[in-house]
Amino acid sequence: MTRRADSMTDDFVPATAPELARFVEENARGPRRPLHAVGGRTSLQFGYPARPGGATIDINGLSRIVDYPARDMTITVEAGLRVAELQTVLQAEKQRIAIDVPQAHRATIGGAIATNASGPGRYANGTFRDYVIGISAVDGVGRLFSAGGRVVKNVAGYDLCKLLVGSLGTLAIITQVTLKLRPLPETRRLVWAHFRDLLGIDSAVEGLMQSQTRPTAIEVLNTKAARQVRSEIKHDLPAEHPVLCLAYEGSDVETRWQIEAAVRELNAHHPLGQQLLNDDVSAAVWNALVEYQAASDDPLTFHATLPPSRLAEFLTVANDSAIALQTHAANGIVVGHLPDSCTRPEDAARLIVPLRTHAERHGGALTVWNCDPAWRERLDLFGTARDWRPLEDGIRGVLDPHHVLNPGLLRRV
Numbered sequence: 001m002t003r004r005a006d007s008m009t010d011d012f013v014p015a016t017a018p019e020l021a022r023f024v025e026e027n028a029r030g031p032r033r034p035l036h037a038v039g040g041r042t043s044l045q046f047g048y049p050a051r052p053g054g055a056t057i058d059i060n061g062l063s064r065i066v067d068y069p070a071r072d073m074t075i076t077v078e079a080g081l082r083v084a085e086l087q088t089v090l091q092a093e094k095q096r097i098a099i100d101v102p103q104a105h106r107a108t109i110g111g112a113i114a115t116n117a118s119g120p121g122r123y124a125n126g127t128f129r130d131y132v133i134g135i136s137a138v139d140g141v142g143r144l145f146s147a148g149g150r151v152v153k154n155v156a157g158y159d160l161c162k163l164l165v166g167s168l169g170t171l172a173i174i175t176q177v178t179l180k181l182r183p184l185p186e187t188r189r190l191v192w193a194h195f196r197d198l199l200g201i202d203s204a205v206e207g208l209m210q211s212q213t214r215p216t217a218i219e220v221l222n223t224k225a226a227r228q229v230r231s232e233i234k235h236d237l238p239a240e241h242p243v244l245c246l247a248y249e250g251s252d253v254e255t256r257w258q259i260e261a262a263v264r265e266l267n268a269h270h271p272l273g274q275q276l277l278n279d280d281v282s283a284a285v286w287n288a289l290v291e292y293q294a295a296s297d298d299p300l301t302f303h304a305t306l307p308p309s310r311l312a313e314f315l316t317v318a319n320d321s322a323i324a325l326q327t328h329a330a331n332g333i334v335v336g337h338l339p340d341s342c343t344r345p346e347d348a349a350r351l352i353v354p355l356r357t358h359a360e361r362h363g364g365a366l367t368v369w370n371c372d373p374a375w376r377e378r379l380d381l382f383g384t385a386r387d388w389r390p391l392e393d394g395i396r397g398v399l400d401p402h403h404v405l406n407p408g409l410l411r412r413v
Contacts (some may be wrong), residue, residue, distance in 0.1 A: 013058045015062075023041040024173070032402050034405075036055070037057045037169045043111065047381065048408035049373070049377060050233060050409070059173070060173075062110075062175055063080040065077050073095065073182070074179065074181060075090070075179055075181060076173065076176065078110075079111075080109075081108060081109050082104070082105065083107075083108065083109055092262065094184045095184055097181065099133060099248070100121050101118075101290075102334045113128050113174060120289045120328060121247070122218050123217055124248050125182070126164045132161045134147070134177065135160060138211040139172045140171075141400075141402070148161045148306075149178070170396065171399045188216070188247060188248070188249045188286060189248055189278075190247050192274070192275045193240070193246070196241060199316075200271070201244045203269050205244070211261075215262070217247040220242065220243070221327075223241060224323075225324040233284040240273070256379060291325070296337070298338060300338040301337050301340065305363065313358065321339075323337065324337040335369075345374075365382075365383055366383055385413060
Protein backbone atom coordinates (compact mmCIF):
# COMPACT_ATOMS: atom_id res chain seq x y z
CA MET A 1 0.00 0.00 0.00
CA THR A 2 1.36 3.39 -0.99
CA ARG A 3 2.25 5.76 1.82
CA ARG A 4 1.56 9.44 1.33
CA ALA A 5 4.05 12.15 2.25
CA ASP A 6 2.58 14.72 4.61
CA SER A 7 5.87 16.06 5.98
CA MET A 8 9.61 15.87 5.43
CA THR A 9 9.81 12.95 7.81
CA ASP A 10 7.06 10.96 6.06
CA ASP A 11 8.13 9.17 2.88
CA PHE A 12 5.98 8.79 -0.20
CA VAL A 13 6.56 5.26 -1.51
CA PRO A 14 4.99 4.89 -4.97
CA ALA A 15 4.08 1.42 -6.15
CA THR A 16 4.10 2.34 -9.86
CA ALA A 17 5.64 4.98 -12.08
CA PRO A 18 2.23 6.51 -13.01
CA GLU A 19 1.45 6.85 -9.30
CA LEU A 20 4.72 8.71 -8.83
CA ALA A 21 3.94 10.94 -11.80
CA ARG A 22 0.53 11.87 -10.34
CA PHE A 23 2.12 12.76 -7.00
CA VAL A 24 4.72 15.01 -8.64
CA GLU A 25 2.08 16.62 -10.87
CA GLU A 26 -0.13 17.40 -7.86
CA ASN A 27 2.82 18.95 -6.12
CA ALA A 28 3.67 21.07 -9.19
CA ARG A 29 0.09 22.34 -9.46
CA GLY A 30 -0.21 22.91 -5.72
CA PRO A 31 2.28 23.44 -2.91
CA ARG A 32 5.47 22.98 -5.00
CA ARG A 33 7.33 21.52 -2.07
CA PRO A 34 10.93 20.40 -2.59
CA LEU A 35 11.04 16.72 -3.57
CA HIS A 36 13.94 14.48 -2.61
CA ALA A 37 14.16 11.05 -4.24
CA VAL A 38 15.98 8.39 -2.21
CA GLY A 39 16.83 4.74 -2.72
CA GLY A 40 19.39 2.98 -0.56
CA ARG A 41 20.26 6.29 1.18
CA THR A 42 23.98 5.78 0.64
CA SER A 43 24.63 9.31 -0.72
CA LEU A 44 22.47 11.52 1.48
CA GLN A 45 25.46 13.55 2.70
CA PHE A 46 26.32 14.69 -0.82
CA GLY A 47 25.78 18.35 -1.68
CA TYR A 48 24.37 21.22 0.31
CA PRO A 49 21.60 20.63 2.90
CA ALA A 50 18.07 20.11 1.68
CA ARG A 51 15.60 22.95 1.88
CA PRO A 52 13.12 22.56 4.73
CA GLY A 53 9.47 21.72 4.16
CA GLY A 54 10.04 19.12 1.47
CA ALA A 55 8.83 15.58 0.86
CA THR A 56 10.92 12.43 0.46
CA ILE A 57 10.10 10.07 -2.39
CA ASP A 58 11.29 6.55 -1.61
CA ILE A 59 11.71 4.55 -4.84
CA ASN A 60 12.14 1.20 -3.09
CA GLY A 61 8.58 0.28 -4.05
CA LEU A 62 9.68 0.22 -7.69
CA SER A 63 11.84 -2.91 -7.62
CA ARG A 64 10.61 -5.29 -10.32
CA ILE A 65 12.60 -6.96 -13.08
CA VAL A 66 10.55 -5.93 -16.11
CA ASP A 67 12.27 -7.91 -18.87
CA TYR A 68 15.37 -10.08 -19.05
CA PRO A 69 16.14 -11.49 -22.51
CA ALA A 70 19.45 -13.02 -21.45
CA ARG A 71 20.47 -13.95 -25.01
CA ASP A 72 20.26 -10.28 -25.99
CA MET A 73 22.60 -9.33 -23.12
CA THR A 74 20.19 -6.66 -21.85
CA ILE A 75 17.88 -6.31 -18.87
CA THR A 76 15.11 -3.85 -17.97
CA VAL A 77 14.48 -3.18 -14.29
CA GLU A 78 12.75 -0.65 -12.08
CA ALA A 79 14.95 1.88 -10.36
CA GLY A 80 14.40 0.69 -6.79
CA LEU A 81 15.97 -2.74 -7.30
CA ARG A 82 19.06 -3.26 -5.12
CA VAL A 83 22.29 -3.54 -7.10
CA ALA A 84 23.37 -6.70 -5.24
CA GLU A 85 20.01 -8.37 -5.96
CA LEU A 86 20.33 -7.48 -9.64
CA GLN A 87 23.86 -8.90 -9.83
CA THR A 88 22.68 -12.14 -8.21
CA VAL A 89 20.00 -12.56 -10.88
CA LEU A 90 22.54 -11.91 -13.63
CA GLN A 91 25.14 -14.29 -12.20
CA ALA A 92 22.73 -17.18 -12.70
CA GLU A 93 23.10 -16.52 -16.44
CA LYS A 94 26.88 -15.86 -16.14
CA GLN A 95 26.32 -12.19 -16.83
CA ARG A 96 26.89 -8.94 -14.92
CA ILE A 97 26.73 -5.17 -14.91
CA ALA A 98 30.44 -4.40 -15.09
CA ILE A 99 30.23 -1.44 -12.69
CA ASP A 100 31.64 -1.49 -9.16
CA VAL A 101 28.99 0.06 -6.90
CA PRO A 102 29.95 0.54 -3.24
CA GLN A 103 27.47 -0.69 -0.63
CA ALA A 104 25.70 -2.69 -3.34
CA HIS A 105 23.55 -4.48 -0.77
CA ARG A 106 21.91 -1.09 0.00
CA ALA A 107 22.32 0.93 -3.18
CA THR A 108 19.51 0.89 -5.72
CA ILE A 109 20.19 0.80 -9.43
CA GLY A 110 18.41 4.13 -9.90
CA GLY A 111 20.47 5.78 -7.19
CA ALA A 112 23.71 4.31 -8.57
CA ILE A 113 22.89 5.73 -12.00
CA ALA A 114 21.84 9.11 -10.60
CA THR A 115 25.18 9.41 -8.78
CA ASN A 116 27.14 7.73 -11.62
CA ALA A 117 28.76 5.37 -9.13
CA SER A 118 31.81 3.47 -10.35
CA GLY A 119 35.01 2.02 -9.01
CA PRO A 120 38.35 0.41 -9.85
CA GLY A 121 37.08 -1.40 -12.94
CA ARG A 122 36.06 1.78 -14.76
CA TYR A 123 39.45 1.79 -16.52
CA ALA A 124 38.53 -1.26 -18.60
CA ASN A 125 34.77 -1.40 -18.22
CA GLY A 126 33.64 2.23 -18.31
CA THR A 127 30.78 3.82 -16.36
CA PHE A 128 26.99 3.73 -16.41
CA ARG A 129 27.00 6.07 -19.39
CA ASP A 130 28.33 3.11 -21.37
CA TYR A 131 25.60 0.72 -20.18
CA VAL A 132 22.30 2.62 -19.89
CA ILE A 133 20.58 2.17 -23.27
CA GLY A 134 17.03 2.97 -22.17
CA ILE A 135 15.58 5.04 -19.37
CA SER A 136 12.20 6.19 -18.00
CA ALA A 137 11.74 9.01 -15.53
CA VAL A 138 9.34 11.56 -14.10
CA ASP A 139 10.27 15.22 -14.47
CA GLY A 140 9.55 18.09 -12.07
CA VAL A 141 6.01 18.71 -13.34
CA GLY A 142 4.96 15.04 -13.33
CA ARG A 143 5.56 14.13 -16.96
CA LEU A 144 6.54 10.49 -17.38
CA PHE A 145 8.96 10.21 -20.30
CA SER A 146 11.24 7.59 -21.85
CA ALA A 147 14.36 7.64 -23.96
CA GLY A 148 16.46 5.03 -25.71
CA GLY A 149 15.13 1.51 -25.95
CA ARG A 150 15.78 -2.17 -25.38
CA VAL A 151 18.30 -2.70 -28.14
CA VAL A 152 21.97 -1.74 -27.94
CA LYS A 153 22.08 0.10 -31.30
CA ASN A 154 19.07 2.33 -30.62
CA VAL A 155 19.99 5.91 -31.63
CA ALA A 156 16.57 7.55 -31.84
CA GLY A 157 15.96 10.97 -30.27
CA TYR A 158 18.02 12.96 -27.79
CA ASP A 159 20.43 11.04 -25.57
CA LEU A 160 18.54 11.58 -22.32
CA CYS A 161 20.12 8.40 -20.97
CA LYS A 162 23.51 10.06 -20.67
CA LEU A 163 21.91 13.30 -19.47
CA LEU A 164 20.28 11.62 -16.46
CA VAL A 165 23.32 9.55 -15.53
CA GLY A 166 25.02 11.55 -12.78
CA SER A 167 22.23 14.15 -12.60
CA LEU A 168 21.75 13.52 -8.84
CA GLY A 169 17.97 13.64 -9.07
CA THR A 170 17.98 17.33 -10.02
CA LEU A 171 16.43 16.88 -13.49
CA ALA A 172 14.05 13.92 -13.08
CA ILE A 173 13.32 10.92 -10.89
CA ILE A 174 14.48 7.74 -12.62
CA THR A 175 11.84 4.99 -12.57
CA GLN A 176 13.10 2.32 -14.98
CA VAL A 177 16.28 1.52 -16.92
CA THR A 178 17.44 -0.86 -19.61
CA LEU A 179 21.07 -1.89 -19.23
CA LYS A 180 23.60 -3.47 -21.53
CA LEU A 181 25.26 -6.50 -19.92
CA ARG A 182 28.63 -8.21 -20.12
CA PRO A 183 29.68 -11.82 -19.60
CA LEU A 184 30.83 -12.75 -16.12
CA PRO A 185 34.61 -13.29 -16.30
CA GLU A 186 35.92 -16.74 -15.50
CA THR A 187 38.41 -15.32 -13.04
CA ARG A 188 39.81 -12.11 -11.61
CA ARG A 189 43.30 -11.98 -10.16
CA LEU A 190 45.31 -9.18 -8.63
CA VAL A 191 48.97 -8.19 -8.36
CA TRP A 192 49.99 -6.28 -5.21
CA ALA A 193 53.27 -4.38 -5.74
CA HIS A 194 54.82 -1.98 -3.25
CA PHE A 195 57.28 0.79 -4.12
CA ARG A 196 59.63 3.02 -2.19
CA ASP A 197 57.64 6.16 -3.02
CA LEU A 198 54.78 7.54 -5.10
CA LEU A 199 57.13 8.80 -7.82
CA GLY A 200 58.28 5.23 -8.44
CA ILE A 201 54.66 4.16 -8.86
CA ASP A 202 54.03 7.05 -11.26
CA SER A 203 56.80 5.73 -13.50
CA ALA A 204 55.33 2.22 -13.34
CA VAL A 205 51.84 3.48 -14.22
CA GLU A 206 53.23 5.36 -17.21
CA GLY A 207 54.84 2.14 -18.37
CA LEU A 208 51.60 0.22 -17.94
CA MET A 209 49.86 2.59 -20.35
CA GLN A 210 52.11 1.07 -23.04
CA SER A 211 51.79 -2.48 -21.73
CA GLN A 212 51.07 -5.59 -23.78
CA THR A 213 48.57 -6.48 -21.07
CA ARG A 214 45.09 -5.06 -20.57
CA PRO A 215 44.49 -4.50 -16.85
CA THR A 216 40.96 -4.13 -15.61
CA ALA A 217 42.13 -1.75 -12.89
CA ILE A 218 45.27 0.22 -12.04
CA GLU A 219 44.91 1.28 -8.41
CA VAL A 220 47.39 3.31 -6.38
CA LEU A 221 47.19 3.45 -2.58
CA ASN A 222 49.38 5.64 -0.43
CA THR A 223 50.79 4.00 2.70
CA LYS A 224 47.91 5.05 4.94
CA ALA A 225 45.29 3.68 2.56
CA ALA A 226 47.29 0.48 1.96
CA ARG A 227 47.41 -0.19 5.70
CA GLN A 228 43.68 0.38 6.01
CA VAL A 229 42.93 -2.01 3.15
CA ARG A 230 45.23 -4.62 4.68
CA SER A 231 43.42 -4.26 7.99
CA GLU A 232 40.06 -4.64 6.27
CA ILE A 233 40.90 -7.86 4.41
CA LYS A 234 42.80 -9.42 7.34
CA HIS A 235 45.59 -10.80 5.15
CA ASP A 236 49.28 -10.13 5.68
CA LEU A 237 50.19 -7.99 2.68
CA PRO A 238 53.09 -5.50 2.55
CA ALA A 239 51.69 -2.06 3.39
CA GLU A 240 54.59 -0.05 4.78
CA HIS A 241 55.07 1.75 1.47
CA PRO A 242 52.79 2.97 -1.34
CA VAL A 243 51.08 0.20 -3.29
CA LEU A 244 50.25 -0.35 -6.94
CA CYS A 245 47.47 -2.91 -7.32
CA LEU A 246 46.65 -4.34 -10.76
CA ALA A 247 43.59 -6.43 -11.62
CA TYR A 248 43.13 -8.73 -14.59
CA GLU A 249 39.96 -10.48 -15.74
CA GLY A 250 39.22 -13.16 -18.30
CA SER A 251 39.75 -16.86 -18.78
CA ASP A 252 42.16 -18.63 -16.47
CA VAL A 253 44.81 -18.97 -19.21
CA GLU A 254 44.42 -15.38 -20.36
CA THR A 255 44.61 -13.99 -16.82
CA ARG A 256 47.70 -16.03 -15.91
CA TRP A 257 49.55 -14.88 -19.04
CA GLN A 258 48.72 -11.22 -18.41
CA ILE A 259 49.81 -11.35 -14.78
CA GLU A 260 53.14 -12.99 -15.66
CA ALA A 261 53.74 -10.34 -18.33
CA ALA A 262 52.78 -7.52 -15.96
CA VAL A 263 55.19 -8.76 -13.29
CA ARG A 264 58.03 -8.78 -15.82
CA GLU A 265 57.16 -5.26 -16.95
CA LEU A 266 56.93 -3.95 -13.38
CA ASN A 267 60.39 -5.31 -12.56
CA ALA A 268 61.83 -2.64 -14.84
CA HIS A 269 60.54 -0.02 -12.40
CA HIS A 270 62.24 -1.59 -9.36
CA PRO A 271 59.40 -2.36 -6.95
CA LEU A 272 60.34 -3.35 -3.42
CA GLY A 273 58.29 -6.48 -3.93
CA GLN A 274 55.35 -8.04 -5.77
CA GLN A 275 52.76 -10.59 -4.77
CA LEU A 276 50.44 -12.54 -7.06
CA LEU A 277 47.28 -12.92 -5.02
CA ASN A 278 45.33 -16.16 -5.04
CA ASP A 279 41.61 -16.20 -5.83
CA ASP A 280 40.41 -15.75 -2.25
CA VAL A 281 42.77 -12.90 -1.44
CA SER A 282 42.10 -11.27 -4.82
CA ALA A 283 38.37 -11.29 -4.10
CA ALA A 284 38.89 -9.80 -0.64
CA VAL A 285 41.20 -7.04 -1.91
CA TRP A 286 38.90 -6.20 -4.82
CA ASN A 287 35.92 -5.86 -2.51
CA ALA A 288 37.97 -3.66 -0.17
CA LEU A 289 39.01 -1.42 -3.07
CA VAL A 290 35.40 -1.02 -4.19
CA GLU A 291 34.18 -0.21 -0.69
CA TYR A 292 37.14 1.99 0.25
CA GLN A 293 35.91 4.83 -1.95
CA ALA A 294 32.61 5.00 -0.05
CA ALA A 295 32.29 7.57 2.70
CA SER A 296 32.66 6.02 6.14
CA ASP A 297 33.26 7.60 9.53
CA ASP A 298 36.09 9.78 8.23
CA PRO A 299 35.71 13.51 8.89
CA LEU A 300 35.50 14.23 5.14
CA THR A 301 35.77 12.32 1.88
CA PHE A 302 36.58 14.05 -1.40
CA HIS A 303 36.70 13.06 -5.05
CA ALA A 304 39.20 14.73 -7.39
CA THR A 305 39.69 14.43 -11.14
CA LEU A 306 42.67 15.63 -13.14
CA PRO A 307 44.86 14.46 -16.04
CA PRO A 308 46.77 11.28 -15.10
CA SER A 309 50.02 13.05 -15.95
CA ARG A 310 49.35 15.48 -13.08
CA LEU A 311 48.58 12.89 -10.43
CA ALA A 312 52.07 12.53 -8.97
CA GLU A 313 52.27 16.13 -7.74
CA PHE A 314 48.71 16.02 -6.42
CA LEU A 315 49.34 12.79 -4.54
CA THR A 316 52.57 14.11 -3.05
CA VAL A 317 50.86 17.22 -1.65
CA ALA A 318 47.93 15.20 -0.28
CA ASN A 319 50.22 12.52 1.13
CA ASP A 320 52.18 15.14 3.08
CA SER A 321 48.89 16.14 4.77
CA ALA A 322 48.26 12.60 6.14
CA ILE A 323 45.28 12.11 3.82
CA ALA A 324 44.45 8.48 2.95
CA LEU A 325 44.44 8.23 -0.84
CA GLN A 326 42.99 5.75 -3.31
CA THR A 327 43.60 6.49 -6.99
CA HIS A 328 42.13 5.06 -10.16
CA ALA A 329 45.45 6.04 -11.67
CA ALA A 330 44.81 5.54 -15.38
CA ASN A 331 41.59 7.56 -15.14
CA GLY A 332 43.04 10.45 -13.12
CA ILE A 333 40.58 9.94 -10.26
CA VAL A 334 41.51 10.32 -6.60
CA VAL A 335 39.40 9.48 -3.55
CA GLY A 336 40.73 11.02 -0.35
CA HIS A 337 39.75 10.56 3.30
CA LEU A 338 40.86 13.31 5.66
CA PRO A 339 42.59 12.27 8.92
CA ASP A 340 40.78 12.10 12.26
CA SER A 341 42.86 15.06 13.43
CA CYS A 342 40.69 17.21 11.16
CA THR A 343 38.02 18.25 13.68
CA ARG A 344 36.75 21.57 12.30
CA PRO A 345 35.59 22.79 8.88
CA GLU A 346 38.48 25.26 8.95
CA ASP A 347 40.88 22.31 9.23
CA ALA A 348 39.21 20.65 6.26
CA ALA A 349 39.36 23.80 4.14
CA ARG A 350 43.06 24.24 4.91
CA LEU A 351 43.75 20.77 3.50
CA ILE A 352 41.35 20.91 0.56
CA VAL A 353 42.03 24.36 -0.89
CA PRO A 354 45.59 23.71 -2.19
CA LEU A 355 44.53 20.36 -3.64
CA ARG A 356 41.52 21.90 -5.39
CA THR A 357 43.69 24.73 -6.70
CA HIS A 358 46.11 22.20 -8.19
CA ALA A 359 43.31 20.15 -9.76
CA GLU A 360 41.52 23.16 -11.24
CA ARG A 361 44.77 24.67 -12.56
CA HIS A 362 45.14 21.58 -14.72
CA GLY A 363 41.54 21.37 -15.89
CA GLY A 364 40.28 19.09 -13.10
CA ALA A 365 38.05 19.49 -10.09
CA LEU A 366 37.69 18.51 -6.44
CA THR A 367 34.29 17.75 -4.95
CA VAL A 368 33.44 17.04 -1.31
CA TRP A 369 31.50 13.79 -1.30
CA ASN A 370 30.76 13.48 2.37
CA CYS A 371 31.47 15.40 5.57
CA ASP A 372 30.03 16.16 8.97
CA PRO A 373 26.50 17.53 8.35
CA ALA A 374 27.30 20.68 10.33
CA TRP A 375 30.21 21.41 7.98
CA ARG A 376 28.19 21.41 4.76
CA GLU A 377 26.98 24.99 5.23
CA ARG A 378 30.51 26.24 5.92
CA LEU A 379 32.55 24.56 3.18
CA ASP A 380 32.81 25.12 -0.54
CA LEU A 381 31.74 21.66 -1.68
CA PHE A 382 32.18 22.01 -5.45
CA GLY A 383 34.83 24.62 -6.19
CA THR A 384 34.89 27.06 -9.07
CA ALA A 385 31.69 27.18 -11.15
CA ARG A 386 32.23 26.09 -14.75
CA ASP A 387 31.08 27.92 -17.88
CA TRP A 388 28.42 25.31 -18.63
CA ARG A 389 26.16 26.68 -15.88
CA PRO A 390 23.86 28.54 -18.38
CA LEU A 391 23.36 25.31 -20.31
CA GLU A 392 22.59 23.48 -17.07
CA ASP A 393 20.04 26.14 -16.11
CA GLY A 394 18.41 25.88 -19.52
CA ILE A 395 17.99 22.10 -19.27
CA ARG A 396 16.65 22.34 -15.74
CA GLY A 397 14.23 25.04 -16.85
CA VAL A 398 12.65 22.57 -19.27
CA LEU A 399 12.57 19.49 -17.04
CA ASP A 400 12.03 21.16 -13.65
CA PRO A 401 10.71 24.70 -14.22
CA HIS A 402 9.57 25.12 -10.61
CA HIS A 403 12.90 23.91 -9.15
CA VAL A 404 11.34 21.28 -6.89
CA LEU A 405 13.74 18.38 -7.54
CA ASN A 406 16.57 18.47 -4.97
CA PRO A 407 16.69 22.28 -5.04
CA GLY A 408 19.90 23.72 -3.66
CA LEU A 409 21.76 20.40 -3.71
CA LEU A 410 24.41 21.72 -6.08
CA ARG A 411 24.39 25.37 -5.02
CA ARG A 412 24.39 27.10 -1.70
CA VAL A 413 21.04 28.96 -1.32
